[in-house]
Structures are given as structure tokens and as C-alpha cells.
Amino acid sequence: MSARTAQFDALPTASSRRSRRDQAAGTPGPAPKPAAVKAALVVVGLGLGVSVGLALTAETRAEFSAAGGPAIFIGSFTGLVGTYLALIMVLLVSRIPFVERVLGQDGLLRWHRGLAPWPISLLIAHAIFITVGYAQAAKNGLWREAGVLVGQYPDVLIATVALGIMCAIGVVSLRAIRRRLPRERWWLIHLYMYLALALAYAHVIVLGPSFVRHPLTQLVWALAWIATAGVVLGYRIGLPIIRTMRHRLEVVEVRPEGPGVVSIILRGRDLEKLHVSGGQFFLWRFLTPKMWWQAHPYSLSALPRPPFLRLTVKDAGDHSGSLASLAPGTKVAIEGPYGAFTQHAQQQPRALLIAGGIGVTALRSLLEDLPRRSAPVVIIRASSEADFVLRREIGELVHHKRGELHEVIGDRNQARLDERALARMVPDIGQRDVYICGPEGFVADLVPLVKSLGVADESIHHEAFAL
Ligand SMILES: Cc1cc2nc3c(=O)[nH]c(=O)nc-3n(C[C@H](O)[C@H](O)[C@H](O)COP(=O)(O)OP(=O)(O)OC[C@H]3O[C@@H](n4cnc5c(N)ncnc54)[C@H](O)[C@@H]3O)c2cc1C
Structure with a gap:
């Protein structure tokens, strides 16, 4: 063992007489504030209401009863609502800390994926209805009118390209296709959504019937886009850069833990000011020539022990496999901490923690953070003792x-870890919060199992090691 990292091994043990959360572990992560998220939802709902209101009030009776009027009205209505929902989708994955702490990354991604078909369908409907409406008004054939709109209005041409990009991203995101693509490629393609939204912006403001001759509407809508861009740039780029520069993490040791599993110990500055809860994870970017462009999620496998941090990684592919050969001194950029799999989620006094395979990493740091009164029952599922x-x-x-x-x-x-085994090991399971962590399939099997044993939905917390 390296003398430099010996201090990291001084984790709370049976013999230590420390407070509930060891002082050396730094500042605890802030508690989630569900009320703030509810307030944000109300604001989002009001924004949608305003968008619908704008579309309805911008239309005059004469415009509606003119040739093509109803189709143009439906087209502008679907365009406005579809664009609004597309902005919400972007906000959902912009890693706003107070929202993330309540819903967790997987919760936010579930919302993002659940919402996705709506903006795309509404924007396709928008393109079709607008073309039909203008064709009726100009007494043109549909294809001819489509040619006119694209050929004579540069903003429409750009917006058509944007819609094409959005549709392509929608197709690539279908589960069956997404699973076949390397994750990094899928992620790079996904980034084009920002380009698509930027391209669509001008035609919304310049041509949208709700905007033309409505300067106040233009201003409000422009502010909404600027705010969304600011949130994305701030939380996805600005904050990670600030945290990385502040903590200046670098690898000090890579320690084998088991077959294909290593712990990576990092040293940094001001780690006592890194507000982190046990069970949370970071997106780690190891700044080597081959790895700097990829950020992967790995949980902390212990609470910070300033000046050290530790993650523990199982070789599951290219990135995780190459971490075993990281050289001491490698600089590391971080995004996070993220995740709602923390002691803050606890509803009942006692807890049950279940981990499968490498899920022990998040369980380990969560366990360290749990109050003693949780009297935690811990179940570990592994295929062999070495694992x-x-x-x-x-x-x-x-x-x-x-x-x-x-x-x-x-x-x-x-x-087996089935209903009978669980009921035998934890007879009071129904009176506990249950935390489940591990590979996606393990979590998917365990959640219905604990539900069937009487654990309430709000007492089940899980972190699947795949997004
Ligand atoms: C919240 C969270 C916490 C995690 N904590 C740990 C941990 O503490 N220790 C550990 O060993 N593993 C952890 N993982 C899993 C780890 O992120 C993946 O094993 C790793 O990213 C695989 O990348 P790869 O290039 O080695 O393998 P690949 O062959 O690229 O991928 C293997 C599998 O890992 C998943 N995966 C790949 N890249 C990502 C990514 N960027 N984001 C999410 N999932 C991905 C995919 O489902 C894929 O099927 C965690 C995952 C998540 C989502």
C-alpha cells in the first residue's frame, strides 16, 4: 500500500468513535427540496398555458375564416407547443442541481424520454399543417407549396433541416436502435439537438403568426430561449469547469480490489467543500490523450476523505477497462455530484440496502452516510467471493x-435472491426504506420483488448502473 494514500484507509470502522458523519468526510450534500421542484413545475405549466394563450389570441377571426386559415392556425399552434416542449426536454437534461437532487439522473431521463415523442410529433404536424394551409391559401398543390416555402424563405429551409435533424435523433433514440449503437456515438448524435433548436429559432420569431407584429411576445420568447441556453451552458459546461479548476483532482493510486475491479484514488484541493452525499456519483473525465473526450458515471465508493476521493470500477468495456492502467498524476475533470440515491430519500427510520455485483460501490458510501438509527440490513449479491x-x-x-x-x-x-429469501432475511421489510443498486437487470428484478413484499413505492430507491 502506498504511504501517500494510507490516510484514505482510515475509514470509519467499528472501533472509531466518530459523529454520525465523520467530520473529515467534508460537507454533506444538501437535502433535496421537493417544494422547489413543484414550484418549477407550476412555472413550466404556466409557460405552456401562456404559449397556448399566445397561439389562440394571435389569431383574428378574419385570418381563421380565410382560405387555409384553420390549417395555418393548427400549424402555428402545434409549432408553438412543440417548440416549448422541446425546450423543456433540453431543460430536463441540463442537470439543474435542485431538480436533479429530487428526481435523480435516471428520473430526469425517464421524463425526458417519456416527453420526447410529443415535441417531435407536434413539430411534424406543424410542418404538414402549415404547408397544407399555405397551399390552400395560394391554391397551390401540396408539393409545389412545399417547394415554394423551402425555396423562397431561407428561414423555413433552415427550420426544415432542423426538423430533419430532430427526426433523425428521434429514430436513433428508439430503444431498439439505441442499444445497438456505441454509447459515445449515440451521445454525439444526440448533441445535434442543440444545433437543431438553434437553427429553428429564427423562423419561429420571424415567421410565426403569434410573433409577427407582437414585439412583447417576441421578447418573452427570446428570453425563454436565452434562459434555456444559459441554464445548459451554466450547468453542463460552466459549473463542471469551475469545480474541476477548484478541486484540481489527480490520480494518486490505482489499487486492485478483485477480478477486473480497481479502486482509483484521487487527490484534490478543498474537498471538504465538495458537498456530496453517500450513494452519489460523478461523471469522470480522465484527461489522457485517449480518454479526455469521454465522461463516464462512476459512484463514489466512500465518502470523501480530504484530500482524497475514491471510486471503484469494474471492467465492463473500453473506458472502465482502461482505468486499471491510469498513471499517477493523471488529471481528472468532474461533473457532479449527481444522484438522489442518498440518505435524504429515506422515509422510514430503518433501511435495507441491496447491491448486486459492482453496485456495492454506491451502497458502500451510502452505508457510511446513513445514521446509526437506520439499523441497516445489507444484502450483497455476488457471483463469487472474489467478486x-x-x-x-x-x-x-x-x-x-x-x-x-x-x-x-x-x-x-x-x-437465489427471491421473495422467500428476502422475507426470511428481513422479516420487517415492509417497515424499511429499501435501496437497490447494481446492473440494470438486477434492479429491474428486485424492484417488483420488494413491492410484492409490501414496501411502499416512495420507500423504494434505486440506482441502476446504466442510463
Ligand atoms: C449512476 C451510475 C453509477 C455508476 N457507478 C459505477 C461504479 O461505481 N462502478 C462501476 O464499475 N460502474 C459504474 N457504473 C457503470 C459504468 O458507468 C459503466 O460500466 C461504464 O460507463 C461502461 O463504459 P465502458 O466504455 O467501459 O463500456 P461500454 O462497453 O461502453 O458499456 C457497457 C455498458 O455500460 C453502460 N454505459 C456505457 N457508457 C455509459 C455512460 N456514459 N453512462 C451510463 N451508462 C453507460 C451501457 O449500458 C453499456 O451497455 C455506473 C453507472 C451509472 C449510470
Whole structure:
């Protein structure tokens, strides 16, 4: 063991007499504020109402009853609402901290994906109805009118390109296609959404019937776009740069933990000011010539121990596999902390923590952060003893918190984690909060299982290691 990182091993153990959250672990992550998210939802709802109102009031009776009037009206209405929803989709993935702390990244992505078909469908409807309406007004054929709109109005041409990009992103995001693409390629394609929105902007303001001759509407809408761009740039680029510069993390040691699993220990400045809760994760960007362009999510496998941080990674592919050969001194950029898989989510006094495979990383730091009164029952599922990494630390923490540890080790068909086994290990499961962490399939199997044993939805918290 390196003498430089020896201090990192001094984690809370059975013998330590520390306060609930060791002072050396730095500042706890702030508690989520669901009321603030509800208020934000009200604002978003009001914005949608205003958009609908604008579309309705901008239309005069004469315009509506003219040739093509109803189709143009439907076209501008669907365009306005579709664009508004597209901005909301962007905001959902802009990593606004107070929203992220309540909904978590996976919750936000669920909303983002659930909303996605609406803006795209509404914008396609917008293009069709506007073309039909103008064709009726000009007594033109549909294709001829489409040619006129695209050929004579540069803003429409640009917006058509934008719609094409959005549709392509929509197709690529279909689950069946997304799963076949390397994650980085899918992510790069997804970034084109920002370009599409920027391209669409001008034609909305310049040509939208709700905007032409309505300077106040133009101003309000422009402010909404600028605010969205500001939020995205601030939280996705600005804040990570500031945090990276402030904490100046670098690799000090890569330590083997088990088959294909390494812990990476980083040293940084001012880590006591990094507000982080156990169970949270960062997006890590290791600044080597081959890896600097990829940011991957890995949980902290222990609370910060200033000046050190630790993550523990299993080789699951290109990026995770290459971390074993990181050289000491490698600089690291961070985004985060993210995640709602924390002690703040706890509803009941006691807790049950279940991890499958490498899910022990988030469980380990969450366990460290849980109050002793949680009397945590911890269940670890691993395919072999060697695969149960961080075993000693977890055992010590469980002992320290006066909890119970159950190890379910072996082949899935023999060492089963089913309803009967869970009910036997945790007879009071219905009176506990249940935290589940691990590979996507493991989490998907466990959530219905604990529900069937009487755990309320709001007491089930999970972090699947795939987004
Ligand atoms: C919130 C969260 C916390 C995680 N914490 C840990 C941890 O503490 N330790 C650990 O070993 N692993 C953790 N993971 C999983 C880890 O992010 C992936 O194993 C890793 O990114 C795989 O990348 P790769 O290039 O090595 O493999 P690839 O072959 O590219 O991918 C393997 C699988 O990992 C998933 N994946 C790949 N890239 C990403 C990405 N950027 N974001 C989300 N999922 C991705 C995909 O589902 C893919 O099927 C976590 C994942 C998430 C979402």
C-alpha cells in the first residue's frame, strides 16, 4: 500500500468513535427540496398555458375564416407547443442541481424520454399543417407549396433541416436502435439537438403568426430561449469547469480490489467543500490523450476523505477497462455530484440496502452516510467471493451501524435472491426504506420483488448502473 494514500484507509470502522458523519468526510450534500421542484413545475405549466394563450389570441377571426386559415392556425399552434416542449426536454437534461437532487439522473431521463415523442410529433404536424394551409391559401398543390416555402424563405429551409435533424435523433433514440449503437456515438448524435433548436429559432420569431407584429411576445420568447441556453451552458459546461479548476483532482493510486475491479484514488484541493452525499456519483473525465473526450458515471465508493476521493470500477468495456492502467498524476475533470440515491430519500427510520455485483460501490458510501438509527440490513449479491469487493469495509461499517449483513454468493440458480429469501432475511421489510443498486437487470428484478413484499413505492430507491 502506498504511504501517500494510507490516510484514505482510515475509514470509519467499528472501533472509531466518530459523529454520525465523520467530520473529515467534508460537507454533506444538501437535502433535496421537493417544494422547489413543484414550484418549477407550476412555472413550466404556466409557460405552456401562456404559449397556448399566445397561439389562440394571435389569431383574428378574419385570418381563421380565410382560405387555409384553420390549417395555418393548427400549424402555428402545434409549432408553438412543440417548440416549448422541446425546450423543456433540453431543460430536463441540463442537470439543474435542485431538480436533479429530487428526481435523480435516471428520473430526469425517464421524463425526458417519456416527453420526447410529443415535441417531435407536434413539430411534424406543424410542418404538414402549415404547408397544407399555405397551399390552400395560394391554391397551390401540396408539393409545389412545399417547394415554394423551402425555396423562397431561407428561414423555413433552415427550420426544415432542423426538423430533419430532430427526426433523425428521434429514430436513433428508439430503444431498439439505441442499444445497438456505441454509447459515445449515440451521445454525439444526440448533441445535434442543440444545433437543431438553434437553427429553428429564427423562423419561429420571424415567421410565426403569434410573433409577427407582437414585439412583447417576441421578447418573452427570446428570453425563454436565452434562459434555456444559459441554464445548459451554466450547468453542463460552466459549473463542471469551475469545480474541476477548484478541486484540481489527480490520480494518486490505482489499487486492485478483485477480478477486473480497481479502486482509483484521487487527490484534490478543498474537498471538504465538495458537498456530496453517500450513494452519489460523478461523471469522470480522465484527461489522457485517449480518454479526455469521454465522461463516464462512476459512484463514489466512500465518502470523501480530504484530500482524497475514491471510486471503484469494474471492467465492463473500453473506458472502465482502461482505468486499471491510469498513471499517477493523471488529471481528472468532474461533473457532479449527481444522484438522489442518498440518505435524504429515506422515509422510514430503518433501511435495507441491496447491491448486486459492482453496485456495492454506491451502497458502500451510502452505508457510511446513513445514521446509526437506520439499523441497516445489507444484502450483497455476488457471483463469487472474489467478486464481492470492498467486503471488509462493508462488514466493518455494518458492525459500526449495528446492522446485519447477508451475503448471497454463488450461481444465480443456487444462491437465489427471491421473495422467500428476502422475507426470511428481513422479516420487517415492509417497515424499511429499501435501496437497490447494481446492473440494470438486477434492479429491474428486485424492484417488483420488494413491492410484492409490501414496501411502499416512495420507500423504494434505486440506482441502476446504466442510463
Ligand atoms: C449512476 C451510475 C453509477 C455508476 N457507478 C459505477 C461504479 O461505481 N462502478 C462501476 O464499475 N460502474 C459504474 N457504473 C457503470 C459504468 O458507468 C459503466 O460500466 C461504464 O460507463 C461502461 O463504459 P465502458 O466504455 O467501459 O463500456 P461500454 O462497453 O461502453 O458499456 C457497457 C455498458 O455500460 C453502460 N454505459 C456505457 N457508457 C455509459 C455512460 N456514459 N453512462 C451510463 N451508462 C453507460 C451501457 O449500458 C453499456 O451497455 C455506473 C453507472 C451509472 C449510470
